[in-house]
Amino acid sequence: MDYQRDIRFILNGTDVALDDVSASQTLLDFLRLERRLTGSKEGCAEGDCGACTVLVGRLGNAGLVYEPINACIRFLASINGCHVVTVEHLSGPKGRLHPVQEAMIEHHGSQCGFCTPGFVMSLYALWMQTPEPTSQEVETALQGNLCRCTGYEPIIKAAVAVSRYGTPSSDLLNAERAQIMTRLQALQHGKRIVSGPKDNLSIIPANVDDLADCLLSYPNATIVAGSTDVGLWVTKFLRKIGPAIFTGHLNALKTVERQGGQLKIGAGASYTDCQAILSEHLPHLLPYWNRIAGWQVRNMGTVGGNIANGSPIGDTPPVLIALGAEITLRHGAARRNVPLEKFFIDYGKQDRAPAEFVESIQVPLPGPDDLNAAYKISKRRDEDISSVAVGIHMTVTGNVISNARIAFGGMAATPKRATAAEAALNGQRWTRENFEAAAAALAEDFEPLTDWRASAAYRKLSAQNLLRRFYLEQDAQSAAPVQLINA
Amino acid sequence: MKDNVSITGTAHSDRIHDSASKHVTGAADYTDDITLPEGTLHAYLGVSDVAHATLLDIDYTDVLATPGVIGILTAEDVPGVNDLSPTGRNDEPVFPTDLIQFHGQPLFAVIAETRDIARHAAEKAKINCDVLPHALDPIQAQQAGYPHVTAPLKLERGDVDGAFETASNRIKGRIAVGGQDHMYLEGHIALAIPGEDDDIIVHSSTQHPSEAQHMVAQVLGVPSNAVVVNVRRMGGGFGGKESQMNLFCAVAAMAAKKWNRAVKIRPDRDQDMTATGKRHDFVIDYDVSFDAAGRIEAVNGSFAARCGFSSDLSGPVTDRALFHADNAYFYPNVRLESHPMKTNTVSNTAFRGFGGPQGVVAAERIIEEIAYATGQDPLDVRKANFYGGKGRDITPYHQKVEDSILERLVEELETTSDYRQRRKDIMAFNETSPVLKKGIALTPVKFGISFTATWYNQAGALVHVYNDGSIHLNHGGTEMGQGLNTKVAQIVAEAFQVDFEQIKITKTTTEKVPNTSATAASSGTDLNGMAALNAVEQIKARLVEFATRTWGVTAEEVSFHANHVFIGKDILTFAAFIKQAYLARVQLSAAGFYKTPKIHWDRAKGQGRPFYYYAYGAACSEVTIDTLTGEYRVERTDILHDVGRSLNPALDKGQVEGAFIQGMGWLTTEELWWDNAGRLRTHAPSTYKIPLASDRPRIFNVNLADWSENRELTVKRSKAVGEPPFMLGISVFEALSMAVASVANYRACPRLDAPATPERVLLAVARLQAEG
Known part of the structure; x- marks a missing residue:
């Protein structure tokens, strides 16, 4: 096969070609150390603070889309074929400030200024999508940006006021959009790329079939989709990830569509990619979805990766298990389907063979008598890992419960169904007493741990209370709000 | 002409941060950005x-x-x-x-x-x-017989034991107050x-x-x-x-x-x-006696702190906890003791408020205990115990409180926040809402300004006027985002009557100003602003002397105004005048110096005047909690804060807002968690949760008490602003406590420990429900 060695992309206005990019080199280190673009800062190197936020423009299924991402945990190799926009690109000719920058200055939106370039980039991305955002939309866009000085108030005010300083139609990235698309198209050569030193190879497959082939050649390679987890293996745990096979560019893995009675989610679809179709078909997941990490991570992280990494505290497995999802695993040309709940065998152990990869997730859509809920408890409401998460599904026909599927995260070594609680409900009537029995039965299902996120006692009690919340919320008799988001 | 024109960036104006345009473009250099x-x-x-x-x-x-x-x-x-x-x-x-x-x-x-x-x-x-x-916390350390890392402090006044013997009502309790990581976005570097x-x-x-x-x-x-x-x-x-x-x-x-x-x-x-070190966590044992109306008779408090393996700044930090264990309240008889415990943890250090906030939390817990015991609105208990009135103005460290404006400040906030009506509404809401419960609290802050180590209260500055009229400003303070450089430049611009842009603010360097104090204790502007002003005044005195000598006028006929110098009937631009002064060999550079007057402190006796003045503030916060999960949301916060005559209301407001959110974070979601091996497991933003934009109050009204003026001769009668508003975050903690108390009909003090994570809130709810 004909390989390329070069990683090619556009950095602000410049074409870049690099012929030796190791698997573990991060975009942020490249920007700061090699290009001396020091506007993007390292605050945490784990995708939580947003000081390194840059925009990445990519030719996806919906054309050229710019999204804010965390440069600290994004691997340079994964930028191939993209347009990277840093804060240095924002000011116009002769240093004229961008409307976002002007608004931030006039509203006193910076104090120490270290987080500011990251905020500017997130707000820039927001303004391009939503020129006149509400303060709530701003908050959602800023879930991945930490500021320790201002208390955020002036930043929100600036964000809401940006359109007073200029409109996106006259913006730089819109003005150069056509020529950037042409330049990016010219970078798509349809060949596999293999770059970097022998002991730390970056492999960029040409397409999904080639991904399957690459894995046959490198069965123990690290598969890197959004790198929101693998990024930390490198920046925090100093692990070697090479050879790494990057999949973030494979549009065929990013398809999200309804197929008959189910949603088919390509394993490479980011959380953001899923947003629209979820709001149409699984609206109960939307508030939950908005609490997965911050915007940058939602743009990078994939549902497939969240599943494949097998974390007991991943956000998507409990709610997808409750919905009865199954996944398709591919090995070479062979495919097999596995119910999602069976994929998680034990802590750190999944039902995935070497050279196999998760290709898609199929989620059955609920019927008219089905009740669904997704709850997450975390120390901080947004951008936090759950202490306890639960997906609840059941069918209620003529006041009788059947088909109960209740799956918890954070309660065991894997995402796991509460079979005793389900048994306490199946075949029973919709009554408070029966839910109390189900809550009591959780004691048989789980023996949770104490850690820095929550104590065992809190996990037990709040898990029970989430069942009570479900009952109260769905019960026609209760009128008072039972969740803060509805208050 | 003279009256119609003014300079840019004058004192008391909303001048933007001098680095703002560099912040937003990424052009501001931090240490990691310096070309190697x-x-x-x-x-x-x-x-x-x-x-x-x-x-x-x-x-x-x-x-x-x-x-x-x-x-x-x-x-x-x-x-x-x-x-x-x-x-x-x-x-x-x-x-x-x-x-x-x-x-x-x-x-x-x-x-x-x-x-x-x-x-x-x-x-x-x-x-x-x-x-x-190993011993990880102060209680483990005390049990293991670990030493103090530095000498403890005892503050005592009145007849404490006598007062407890005749006490009408008495409550003993304990509160654990967690530490806090600074989580500055830029980490350490050299x-x-x-x-x-x-x-x-x-x-x-x-x-x-x-x-x-x-x-x-x-x-x-x-x-x-x-x-x-x-x-x-x-x-x-x-x-x-x-x-x-x-x-x-x-x-x-x-x-x-x-x-x-x-x-x-x-x-x-x-x-x-x-x-690296963090805010000290404390375990505080309190013992209070009070009369039927809720007036405090005596307080005995023991403050054990996790200091870590070395003393670092634990001495002055634990001292300041005691200095603020009264917050705004007069304790007729009082004994306060610190126990700066050695522990096998990182050595704890300075953090905005410097131990003061932990002391204030203890004072507010005492108020809460009295309120629940007497069935009163905690605000009434607070007011009944404010400093003021004959014989009720002496602190536990024997300094007189002479400048209190809390009565007016709290009164105003009570009105503008509609506290009383909202409290009634909230209690009515709680009766009909089975799951969600609300709470509201209005808490005051009184914070002493000055380094308690008296010798730190000095500062220097170096001002050059170049012969083109441009000005080079250097002082010993450091810029960490608070706008110190902007404020000091405003002071210099106003004193010289030149545009702010004429002044180049340079890096802080030990080459220019020696033996500086830390930019800490909220003192940056108080000290360095005065030192810079002193330097300007020296240069101006030489310039006036030169003008009187050359033009043959009196000093009164020389004035600086709006980039010009008026000498008798002549008007020169500042630059032209400076050029002439240079040619006449006038020294156009001066080193300024300032030391805070009036302060003294005898630690051995526990007596003196450690603080030049006090800064005041108050906040009213309303929260909603979910009694099924312990999750909560801050619905509204109203703040009225005292910065004296503000040098820059926009920057000061930024300090107040930022400090409030940081204080709120300390008491809510910011939890430091060590495992049994002594390893800190909350060690990055993925595990240590500071507030996000969506955590700030849904409604956030922040005002400066624009009528306030420092009674002491501080720079332009302003007051320090860095630390005092941090403690406004306590209003959120107290409001959470009220919401929890509602599940047992406000009969018992919930005794929440800090930080009040959703877990602590839920477990407190469960405890109160179980106790009935």
């Missing part, structure tokens, strides 16, 4: 993985065999004194020689061609040690560049360049005049860079001298959080 000298090496710390052990030896074979590693730096490489203690107690080695005292303690540094190589190599050392038993002879230049992100200079000199064994420390700006400090940066400066400097190459050291966020 050729051949710069990189250092990374190797740390312990046990909390307490006898250190036997370290095998560096694999470290040194790593390609790109230049060498290692250990205690044996310290040419001078192996100590970084900021109070000279000799209890904080750069690297230990025989004893490991906390998990994550730096034991050596690896020097390599790149940071990445140094960081990977540092993991390869084999540390051989004999593990010893870049050292060796020079000829003993010389060395260190660029660092430090709030205390002079101390860093003295520490580097001490560690290198050279005089202070060989060392220059520079800081242009910090990406946040909050007290975390007052003494903690010394380690990084010292390591970079030692390595730079050893290999005669520039050396940079920057820990990653996890190492920054595990190897």
Whole structure:
């Protein structure tokens, strides 16, 4: 096969070609150390603070889309074929400030200024999508940006006021959009790329079939989709990830569509990619979805990766298990389907063979008598890992419960169904007493741990209370709000 | 003409931060952004993985065999004194020689061609040690017979024991108050560049360049005049860079001298959080007696603090906890004792409020206890105990409270926040809402301004006027985002009557102003603004003398106004006048100096006037909690805060808002969690949760008390603003407490510990429900 060695992309206005990019080199280190673009800062190197936020423009299924991402945990190799926009690109000719920058200055939106370039980039991305955002939309866009000085108030005010300083139609990235698309198209050569030193190879497959082939050649390679987890293996745990096979560019893995009675989610679809179709078909997941990490991570992280990494505290497995999802695993040309709940065998152990990869997730859509809920408890409401998460599904026909599927995260070594609680409900009537029995039965299902996120006692009690919340919320008799988001 | 024109950036105006346009474009240089000298090496710390052990030896074979590693730096490489203690107690080695005292303690540094190589190599050392038993918190430490890290303080006034004997009502209780990580967005960093002879230049992100200079000199064994420390700006400090940066400066400097190459050291966020100190957590035992109306008769308080393995600033921090254990309330009889406990944890340090907030939380807990015991609105108990009235103006440290404006301030806030009506509405809501419950609290703050170490209350500045009329301003304070440079430049602009843009604000450097104090204790503007003003006044006096002599007018006929100088009937531009002064050989440069008057403190007696004045404020917060999960939301906060006559209302408001959110974070979601092995498991923003934009109050009304003016002769009658509003966050904690109390019909004080995480809220709800 004909390989390329070069990683090619556009950095602000410049074409870049690099012929030796190791698997573990991060975009942020490249920007700061090699290009001396020091506007993007390292605050945490784990995708939580947003000081390194840059925009990445990519030719996806919906054309050229710019999204804010965390440069600290994004691997340079994964930028191939993209347009990277840093804060240095924002000011116009002769240093004229961008409307976002002007608004931030006039509203006193910076104090120490270290987080500011990251905020500017997130707000820039927001303004391009939503020129006149509400303060709530701003908050959602800023879930991945930490500021320790201002208390955020002036930043929100600036964000809401940006359109007073200029409109996106006259913006730089819109003005150069056509020529950037042409330049990016010219970078798509349809060949596999293999770059970097022998002991730390970056492999960029040409397409999904080639991904399957690459894995046959490198069965123990690290598969890197959004790198929101693998990024930390490198920046925090100093692990070697090479050879790494990057999949973030494979549009065929990013398809999200309804197929008959189910949603088919390509394993490479980011959380953001899923947003629209979820709001149409699984609206109960939307508030939950908005609490997965911050915007940058939602743009990078994939549902497939969240599943494949097998974390007991991943956000998507409990709610997808409750919905009865199954996944398709591919090995070479062979495919097999596995119910999602069976994929998680034990802590750190999944039902995935070497050279196999998760290709898609199929989620059955609920019927008219089905009740669904997704709850997450975390120390901080947004951008936090759950202490306890639960997906609840059941069918209620003529006041009788059947088909109960209740799956918890954070309660065991894997995402796991509460079979005793389900048994306490199946075949029973919709009554408070029966839910109390189900809550009591959780004691048989789980023996949770104490850690820095929550104590065992809190996990037990709040898990029970989430069942009570479900009952109260769905019960026609209760009128008072039972969740803060509805208050 | 004279009346119609004014300068830009005058004092008391909303001047934008002088670096704002550089912040938003990414052009502002932080230490990590400085272009490195050729051949710069990189250092990374190797740390312990046990909390307490006898250190036997370290095998560096694999470290040194790593390609790109230049060498290692250990205690044996310290040419001078192996100590970084900021109070000279000799209890904080750069690297230990025989004893490991906390998990994550730096034991050596690896020097390599790149940071990445140094960081990977540092993991390869084999540390051989004999593990010893450890104590992690102050209670464990007391039980294990651990010593104080520094002498405790006792404040006493009145007949405490007598008052308790005749007490009408008495409550004893305990509150645990958690610590806090600074989580400045820019972590610790230092870049050292060796020079000829003993010389060395260190660029660092430090709030205390002079101390860093003295520490580097001490560690290198050279005089202070060989060392220059520079800081242009910090990406946040909050007290975390007052003494903690010394380690990084010292390591970079030692390595730079050893290999005669520039050396940079920057820990990653996890190492920054595990190897450097934080806000002290406290366990506070209180005993209070009060009359039927809820007036306090006597207070006895014991304040045990987790200080960590060394003293660092724990002495003054625990002292300040006692200084603020009264908050705004008069204690007729009082005894307060600190117990600065040694623990096998990182040595805790300064953090905005410097122990004061922990003291204030204790005072507010006492108020709460009385309110629930007497069935009153806590605000009424607060008001009944405010300082004021005959014989009710003496603090536990015997300073008179002479400048209180709390009565007016609280009255105004009570009205503008509609506190009384909303409290009624909330109680009605709680009766009909089974799951969600609300709470509201209005809490005051009184905060003493001055370093309690009296000698720190001094500052210097250096002002040059160049012969084109441009001005170069340097002072000893450091810019960490608070707008200090902007405010001081406003003072200078106004004094010279020139546009703000005429003034170049330069980096802080020990070369220009010597022996400075840390930019801390909220004192930055008070001290450095006055020192700069003093320098300007010296130059202006020479200029006026020159004008009177040359133009033959009286001093009264010379005035500076709006970029011009009026001399008799002549009007010159400032620049033209300066040119003439230069040609006439007038000295156009001056070093300014300032020391705070009136203050004195006798620690042994526990008496004096440690504070020049007090700053005041109050906040009213409303919260909703979910009694099924403990989750909560701040619905509304109203703040009225006193900054005297504000030098820059926009920047001051920014300080108030930011401090409130930081204080709220401390008491809600910011939890430090050590495992049994003594390892801090909340060590980065993924696990340590500071507030996000969506955590701020849904409605947030922040006002400055624009009628306030400092009664003391501070710069332009302003007041310090950095720390006092931090404690406004306590209103959220108290509101959460009320919401929890509602589940037992407000009969019992919920006794929430801090931080009130959703877990603590839910478990308190469950406890009160179980007690009925």
